[in-house]
Amino acid sequence: MNAGSPIVLSEASAAPVAQPSGLTRTQHAPPGGAVVGRGAMPPRPGRAQTTKRGRPDREPGLKRANFGHGPGLPTLLLLPQFLILVFFFFIPSLRALMQSVLLSDPFGNNVQFVWFDNFKALFANGEYRQSIVTTLWFTVAQNVITLAVGVVLAFATDRVVRARSVYRTVILLPYAIAPAIAGILWAFLFNPVVGPLAHMLHALGIGWDPNRNPSDALWLVIMAASWKHICYNYIFLAVGLLAVPASLMEAAAVDGAGPIRRFFLIALPMLGPTVFFLAVMNFIYGFFETFAIIDAVTHGGPAGATNILVYKVYVDGFVNLDLGSSAAQSVLLMSFALICTLLQFRYFDHKVNYGV
Amino acid sequence: MVERAPVLDTICHAILIAGALLVCVPLYFAFVAGSLTIAEVQKVPLPWLPGDQFVVNLQAAWVKAEFGRTFLNSIVVAVGIAAGKIAVSLxxxxxxxxxxFRYRMLAFWLIFMSLMLPIEVRIVPTFEAVANAALPLQWLAEMLHLGDLWKWISGHDIAIALEWNMVNTYPGLILPLIASATATFLFRQFFLTVPDELCEAARLDGASPLRFFWSILLPLSVSNIIALAIILFLFGWNQYLWPLLFTTDKDMATAVIALKNLIPRSDNEPAWNIAMSGALLTMLPPTLVILLLQRWFLKGLIDSSK
Structure with a gap:
């Protein structure tokens, strides 16, 4: 069940034949995940009943009406998924774990077990520590910008009536654009020789040159990454605002709260889970998916100023062929991604309902 | 809207127009640059109005980046990822x-574990795995000392070297990107909302599980499938790192990778006009998809991150 998901669209998928629902405010909508707190699940009449075999039906995530078949058919159905997961997910991940505690030369002739030396070497390496700092700056700045702009745009969208869908369509456009292309567009705008915006900066007396100046380069990729990702934050916030019950807003208005006050004191707190979800997603985006922007725009330079962690994994693994170090970095990134996932599921424990 | 606040509403329109401009300015300048000759595009400052070379530049970009071939590759990869992931997940x-069945919860957790580890994180080992997908079998053989065993039995010395190279193939480009569980969870959540009576009725009528799946569950899932297919198509089309590593052969490059080779580096002639028209061309298919199928796209975007 989708009860308690932060978005009103879940209403649509709860109906057996779900039509793509329009983004219109549903008056009778339950207050969504924003209010139904963790673990508050609607009682399920079917759960306590027993199946035909007389066993209590307590298995989570199993249909009450199921095909009580033996293991044959379900195994067959799961097989394609598992083959793909084993070959392209589990084996590579295990291999990264193994390699991260091994030291080998680039040709793999001489392999040695070195415990956590690869990790120790990483943290002793100034370049790696610099890369962590860069990544944090990059993701935090990108996170703040996309969330702030997303909130403002979502608030404005919620107020306007005329041309609402036109605005929404235009603001959503960057979702279709590949990160690499977003990077290229911004690289052109701020190209120190031909870029029109760089020209304006120069006219203002700012010596802008992302090819030489590290902080300019970092700002360039932050802008490109944010530009590409604002739409994602925006749409979740806009949809979340639709789910805020109109009755609450009206009650507050009657009590004399103005639109902005209502937004900050009622709507935004109710969107708390959505904001948290977006912050985690922004971190994941900034850590991993911005690889393309870095590679297309700065190649990690100048002087390592935009050398974010995932780009460094790639450079160490494929250019410098330092497999042990690259694997150790992969493992660290994996743990980070896992922490993000767990955080998200902890906060949204109704997002995947193990118990339903 | 609760009350009338004309000033605030005007401000809101202004904010939204600013947001739309923020989106459009880079696109507009790409269009301007893409419509100039190479001499004009290097003029400082860049003209504010487009020139008349747009079609010429499009053609040049099309030829230079071999978009005829690379667009085909991108379509195959994007459709392959969408179709493959949906089929496997359903x-x-x-x-x-x-x-x-006995290992149901184990299966659930194994799939769950693969959620949210993006390919970028495990890029090196995944590359090794796909560069030689038979590698795991080889490790197994080495671990079990099969070579020694064979030597002991027959007296011959053999070297076990299995190889199954997927570099520069469509499966190599598609399969690793299918390995994630988001779609499985989306469909699981949806199936849990399907009324139990449907399954009971189907069983009473003597339908086999597969018949139920094909004739009842699949038709019910159509809207979810379409919505997800759009998101996965965009995901596949916009892939960068994996195709970059995986297509050493120019004929197998995707459109985004081919575009990357159009960007002027400092040492050659700054053909930004060609690069920008190429960029516009490459973003056209996904843009059309979200413009034409917007309602489905929104549903997919929001469903797929539940």
């Missing part, structure tokens, strides 16, 4: 919601 979601 089957496994069906298995874990509609069957009672």
């Amino acid at each position: 089957l496994s979601a069906f298995a874990i919601t509609y069957f009672r």
